Amino acid sequence: MLELRQVHKAYATPQGPLSVLAGVDLTLAPGESLALMGESGSGKSTLLHLAAGLDLADAGEVRLGDHDLATLAEPARARLRREAVGLIFQQFHLVPSLTVLDNLRLQARLAGVEDPAWSKQLLQRLGLDGLERRYPEQLSGGQQQRLAIGRALAPRPALLLADEPTGNLDEATAGEVLALLLELVAQAGCALLMVTHSPQVAAPLDRCLVLTHGRLAPRDASRNHTAAGA
Ligand code: ADP
Ligand code: MG
Numbered sequence: 122m123l124e125l126r127q128v129h130k131a132y133a134t135p136q137g138p139l140s141v142l143a144g145v146d147l148t149l150a151p152g153e154s155l156a157l158m159g160e161s162g163s164g165k166s167t168l169l170h171l172a173a174g175l176d177l178a179d180a181g182e183v184r185l186g187d188h189d190l191a192t193l194a195e196p197a198r199a200r201l202r203r204e205a206v207g208l209i210f211q212q213f214h215l216v217p218s219l220t221v222l223d224n225l226r227l228q229a230r231l232a233g234v235e236d237p238a239w240s241k242q243l244l245q246r247l248g249l250d251g252l253e254r255r256y257p258e259q260l261s262g263g264q265q266q267r268l269a270i271g272r273a274l275a276p277r278p279a280l281l282l283a284d285e286p287t288g289n290l291d292e293a294t295a296g297e298v299l300a301l302l303l304e305l306v307a308q309a310g311c312a313l314l315m316v317t318h319s320p321q322v323a324a325p326l327d328r329c330l331v332l333t334h335g336r337l338a339p340r341d342a343s344r345n346h347t348a349a350g351a
Contacts, residue, residue, distance in 0.1 A: 122149050156322070209270055209286045217256065225240040229276060281314070
């Protein structure tokens with residue numbers, strides 16, 4: 122589904138190149154869920170951007186389905202992203218001028234999903250039925266993030282990438298939104314790569330890896346590493 126092989130990424134800074142990823146290897150199988158942890162600034166968002174083809178690696182390979190992202194021109198990469206990848210961020214990323222239902226319809230249509238019943242079904246599964254004619258600003262934070270989850274899933278993607286999706290919500294709402302996210306992902310059968318700070322959030326996922334010093338390590342190994350280094 123998603124494969125990263127010896128991925129390297131550095132950013133240009135006034136102080137010179139800042140190496141962020143230094144040999145990341147990762148394989149995510151169809152339907153598998155993976156939590157990605159790591160300290161602030163360790164490169165989690167960078168890894169997600171590369172997986173989505175929003176940015177390209179300096180070296181190494183990023184494969185999404187049958188495609189090596191570096192070999193695709195940007196229009197093809199954008200199309201693959203629209204059709205095969207759902208993205209959820211800490212900020213809700215909704216279209217403020219569109220109603221709740223049209224936010225879902227637009228994402229589905231952009232991905233070529235023409236089933237007219239699908240957006241309404243999704244609305245129900247999100248627990249947003251009755252709110253379809255509202256605008257995003259008329260929703261609570263939890264409802265807005267549920268809608269953002271719906272937008273990400275509207276294209277029926279094979280892979281969902283979520284970057285601290287509950288980071289902007291209070292604890293109770295975060296719990297509800299996370300439970301909904303996992304339920305919908307299981308129903309959809311899509312793979313999930315989720316960045317989180319919280320071990321509780323990571324717990325229900327199939328695997329958990331930690332990004333440290335530009336590489337991925339199993340969560341327990343990195344704990345031992347920290348303990349040994351302390
Ligand atoms: P995380 O999501 O784990 O907090 P990021 O991937 O956002 O980490 O960032 C990793 C490092 O790269 C940080 O030190 C950050 O400041 C730096 N960084 C991220 N994006 C850029 C950019 N576009 N230009 C320069 N530096 C960046
Ligand atoms: Mg980040």
